[in-house]
Amino acid sequence: DAGVIQSPRHEVTEMGQEVTLRCKPISGHNSLFWYRQTMMRGLELLIYFNNNVPIDDSGMPEDRFSAKMPNASFSTLKIQPSEPRDSAVYFCASSERGGRETQYFGPGTRLLVL
Amino acid sequence: GDSVTQMEGPVTLSEEAFLTINCTYTATGYPSLFWYVQYPGEGLQLLLKATKADDKGSNKGFEATYRKETTSFHLEKGSVQVSDSAVYFCALNGGSQGNLIFGKGTKLSVKP
Numbered sequence: 306d307a308g309v310i311q312s313p314r315h316e317v318t319e320m321g322q323e324v325t326l327r328c329k330p331i332s333g334h335n336s337l338f339w340y341r342q343t344m345m346r347g348l349e350l351l352i353y354f355n356n357n358v359p360i361d362d363s364g365m366p367e368d369r370f371s372a373k374m375p376n377a378s379f380s381t382l383k384i385q386p387s388e389p390r391d392s393a394v395y396f397c398a399s400s401e402r403g404g405r406e407t408q409y410f411g412p413g414t415r416l417l418v419l
Numbered sequence: 420g421d422s423v424t425q426m427e428g429p430v431t432l433s434e435e436a437f438l439t440i441n442c443t444y445t446a447t448g449y450p451s452l453f454w455y456v457q458y459p460g461e462g463l464q465l466l467l468k469a470t471k472a473d474d475k476g477s478n479k480g481f482e483a484t485y486r487k488e489t490t491s492f493h494l495e496k497g498s499v500q501v502s503d504s505a506v507y508f509c510a511l512n513g514g515s516q517g518n519l520i521f522g523k524g525t526k527l528s529v530k531p
Binding site for chain 2: 309347348350353361396398405406407408409410411412413
């Protein structure tokens with residue numbers, strides 16, 4: 306299996322621009338997670354989908370962040386407008402059945418907002 | 420709420436030294452416990468897990484035992500290698516939505 310696929314791997318953008326991060330979960334997995342990792346705050350869960358439905362988005366920092374999962378094989382995390390404090394590594398992970406199961410992480414997208 | 424506390428890093432060891440990374444947890448119910456490892460520039464990957472009290476998870480020479488009486492899940496390895504240099508995260512499945520709750524991570528550096 307190819308594992309969780311994320312794109313792009315690196316993104317450099319200017320403040321105010323829209324950023325879209327993409328994720329393809331492992332085939333057959335029903336749950337998908339978006340995390341953000343920074344030195345200061347560590348690993349934070351942003352949003353969690355189960356069967357393409359958002360279950361918990363309490364970690365989404367503010368209205369500038371939005372996430373969608375239009376089908377079982379694709380999800381996006383969008384930041385509009387982006388700010389320098391959004392600079393971080395964003396990880397997507399998937400699991401077979403819900404948050405209690407083992408999660409498989411993608412390689413991450415390293416975002417730098419100038 | 421549920422939480423995980425792991426020892427602060429960084430931890431620096433010489434090759435073949437014994438490793439312990441402490442992890443304690445607070446949880447309602449009976450969570451499963453996990454250790455994930457993150458190598459430089461990569462995502463997290465599962466190292467081992469234990470699903471009930473007294474279970475021992477093991478992988479690649481690493482071990483951890485689920486101790487309900489001390490609410491601990493300490494990671495150990497008898498002889499570390501340079502290739503074990505990474506950040507290690509302890510986690511449990513809990514919280515209001517049953518998600519994984521991660522500790523802050525412990526960076527391990529192994530010197531030859």
